[in-house]
Amino acid sequence: MHIPDGYLGPQTYAPAFAVMGGFWAIASVRLKRALRLRQVPLLALGAAFSFVIMMFNVPIPGGTTGHAVGAVLVAIVLGPWAASIAVSLALILQALLFGDGGITAIGANCLNMGVVMPFVGWGVYRLVAGASPAHSARQWLGAAAGGYVGLNAAALSTAIMFGLQPMLARDAAGRALYCPFGLHIAVPVMALEHLLVFGWVEAAATGLVVAYLQRAAPEMLPYAASQQARFSRRAVVTRLAIGLGVLVLLTPLGLYLPNALRAGSAWGEWGSEEIREEVARETGGQGYVPAGLERAEKAGWKAPLPDYALPGQASASLGKLSFSYILSGAIGVAGLVLLTLATRRAWARKDEGGTAGLDAHSGQT
Amino acid sequence: MRRAVGGFARLLEETLVNERSAEAPGLLQSLDARAKALGLVGLIVIATLLQRPVALGLAYVLSLLLGFASRLPARRLARVWLTVPLFSAAIIAPATLNVITPGPALLVLWHPAHHHLGPWALPPAVTITTSGLVVAGRFLLRVGVCVTLALLLAATTRPDRLLRGLRALGVPRVFVLLLGMMERYLSVFLRSAQEIHLARLSRTARLGSTRREQAWVAAGMGSLLRRTQALGQAVFHAMLSRGYTGEARLLDPPRWGAQEWSFLAGVTCLAAALVRIG
Helix, strand or coil: CCCCCCCCHHHHHHHHHHHHHHHHHHHHHHHHHHHHHHHHHHHHHHHHHHHHHHHCEECCCCCCCEEEHHHHHHHHHHHHHHHHHHHHHHHHHHHHHHHHCCCCHHHHHHHHHHHHHHHHHHHHHHHHHHHCCCCCHHHHHHHHHHHHHHHHHHHHHHHHHHHHHHHCCCCCCCEECCCCCHHHHHHHHHHHHHHHHHHHHHHHHHHHHHHHHHHCCHHHHHHCCCCCCCCCCHHHHHHHHHHHHHHHHHHCCCHHHHHHHHCCCCCCCHHHHHHHHHHHHHHCCCCCCCCCHHHHHHCCCCCCCCHHCCCCCCCCCHHHHHHHHHHHHHHHHHHHHHHHHHHHHHHHHHHHCCCHHHEEEEEEE | CCHHHHHHHHHHHHHHHHHHHHHHHCHHEEEEEEEHHHHHHHHHHHHHCCCHHHHHHHHHHHHHHHHHHHCCCCCCCHHHHHHHHHHHHHHHHHHCCCCCCCCCCCEEEEEECCCCEEEEECCCEEEEEEEHHHHHHHHHHHHHHHHHHHHHHHHCCHHHHHHHHHHEEEEEEEEHHHHHHHHHEEEEEEEHHHHHHHHHHHHCCCCCHHHHHHHHHHHHHHHHHHHHHHHHHHHHHHHHHHHCCCCCCCCCCCCCCHHHHHHHHHHHHHHHHHHHHH
């Protein structure tokens, strides 16, 4: 996943550097506050560990091996901000001293493997592991899921960077200047190999190392405990609510962006009329709607808010539709929160009595 | 397992080879690391801006000349010049086809029986196009130039000086300090990882099931992680005992001489000429 020099144009690598510059500044301020002096050797050595862990061969079924990135593992042990700096340092050193990954692509590589991967993976780990005790199966299951999802998120963001190149930079004759493969090729190819192979390598490595730490050094899995001590439950819920609120308010972007970019519906999400038009365009004839599909559309489930629009607003103005979008978002989020709370209650009953030892491990990061 | 052991050994060897070639006499070796980092990274950025294959070809020749003037071992240069472009050639090969880069056909490869391959539409004939060859050629030249310049930077500068040279590129002091520490302990960790593998290899009669091998690799990673934490603590205490107060201090490298200024002036002129060619 290390992007070499020459694959990305300045239109991509310069903004990536700008984003990472801001990110590194925030990360160092946060770490300075949280870890004070201890951060320096721990981060430097954590970075050296991130470098070396990428060289371990993890066996996969079929007799072959793959490499793990390890960013999610480092995030589980050191926290996502520290992991982000440690992995960034490892990537910078790899590019400068060993030519693994390009020098101009350092920002992009750090964004994919040093930000997207540890943060997404750590988020999934925290979601699954929750406040479970250090010996709970949810710890290694969460780590494995975090590794899998984190790596795939990083692969997706890398694929998007590759896929944007032919759109962003062309010469006078219209030929691609950098990576010539568009989104329709880069995304499926990267997604396929990471969903089917490398994601599982990452999941196995992250999950098994956490399982090993659970047995051999449970004090190294303290994140849940120390975080709980630092933030009250109320503060976490408030932050989550604000984040969700902002996302809900941003949902009308889904209306405005396709409109501004003159894009059609998402591929494979056409209604019957759009299918007729697509078929007509492909075959050059009148077009038709497959009979089974037409039947299903007539007889199938009628959604209460089709296309996230209020009744009678299907062809209303963008402003009115935006309001419907926000309302639909709020209803959807409320439904999911209720469902999650119900699931959580069921889990909590199962794990009852197992959280007593957590605080003993705090303060290790 | 043998492959991993080989990988660790190769990396350790590479750091030694880099240090040796950085100490050897040569044009780039005699320059201050900051000027070199500024000049060579600047040239890499210029190479990513060039559009015409002629300009990229000239930049390639220039990077080769710099390599020869710095007396880098030809075998080492050849390894980078051959492996990286070959790897990139395998990736870029499909871009020569009209499926990716439409244009005038040069060679017809295949008349597909079906017009679709999954969700992708295929043309009546799959051909190699002249536009595709231009795209692929330009891509390979660009990758070649960048890789060579990056190798020149790594192979002609001692790692500690190279990292300190990053200050000239605006990298904050604390990051330079962290990178320096990381580089110093990297060989310790590489050696540790190698020992973990060798210890296991010397006790292995035959490989176990995939699951068992995975658990072993995970235990190796986990034990290395524990060592990281323990060593981090030890290093921290050692730093405190030497009076570390949290402020990153670096030795100020010497001022630039005429050689550094003329190198940067030369690089600037060349970069301007390359940009002018396009």
